[in-house]
Amino acid sequence: MTLAPDITDLLSRARADLRMGVPVVLGAGSGLVVAAAETISPGRLSTIMGMGQSVDLVVTGRRAETLKARAYDGDVARVALPSDATVDWVQAIADPADDLSRPMKGPLVTRRDGDPQLHRLGVMLVKSARLLPAVIAVPVTDAVRFAEDNALTCLDPDAAAPQLGATLVFDEVIAARVPLRAAQNARLHVFRPEDGSEEHYAIEIGRPDRAKPVLARLHSACFTGDLLGSLKCDCGPQLNGALEAMGAEGAGVLLYLNQEGRGIGLANKMRAYALQDQGFDTVEANHRLGFEDDERDFRIGSELLRKLGFSSVRLMTNNPAKIDMMQHCGIEVAERVPLKVGENPHNTAYLATKARKSGHML
Ligand SMILES: Nc1nc2c(ncn2[C@@H]2O[C@H](COP(=O)(O)OP(=O)(O)OP(=O)(O)O)[C@@H](O)[C@H]2O)c(=O)[nH]1
């Protein structure tokens, strides 16, 4: 047994590095140095620009669409960094905040030669660090040596890529009684993923029979709706409504999944809200930021249900994708229980967009 970090630990360290603005090296032989566009400092940008000719700003295909840049690599586009690029320029490409007031960002030259695999991995990494999905990337000939010389985290892509896409493994840390207004016989379970990412919670009401379909809700965290009472969405009323229904029935399980903003994190969700104030709807805002409509990993929900001993649910949702994902992940959805609460003048358009574009059932 070695004390050295394994690939799971290294990925966690890489996410923390990228959030701090520290670059990460990808590769075993030749490789790629990547730094998050959102956090890169002027000093590090100019050092990277001094390292070679082919420095790229890698964005997602979605962001490239908005920028009218050709995405030769499909889901990502490698925008060649101009020799006079500044942090301001990088951030204006990565962040759509000023797209409307500063529309002329091009012409952007995107690369089509070479293999974009490590660039793609870099974007996946910053996404998983809940940053804007864009990285500055520069090739190096000896990845391990470069990482050692600069005390940077180095990831072997053959180990990192599968691990990034793998189902999370959870440990249950603790469970304890928490009497709730909606249900006095509630227990809160805390689950910690082995990869150092966000913890998720389960609120178990009563002692549901594991042999029968349990009344269940997969609730994604919404700081604004759940805690602040925001009227922009229906999350707060849905959270309370679900707990009340479980309390009334005397049994149920609510998974509180820390997938804020449909998996893009609170900072990015607030960026999406700022775009919504410019007239874009919830789906368009995600796309302009470079994200898909929904970046949540619903395997987390099925994994936690299984850990709690449930294999069949009566799922409280209006979202058909949740039902499909549960069934795909081996959890039987015996029944869909509609959860229509909390519509108000501020969220009518948001709910209508979800129905029109994401297939939510009205
Ligand atoms: N990116 C983004 N996320 C949002 C926006 N409004 C709300 N959210 C997030 O969307 C998620 C809502 O999740 P859920 O309550 O599970 O909703 P759902 O997928 O519509 O499914 P059901 O409520 O089960 O019908 C939460 O994580 C919110 O933070 C938005 O405009 N943009």
Ligand SMILES: [Zn+2]
């Ligand atoms: Zn919400």
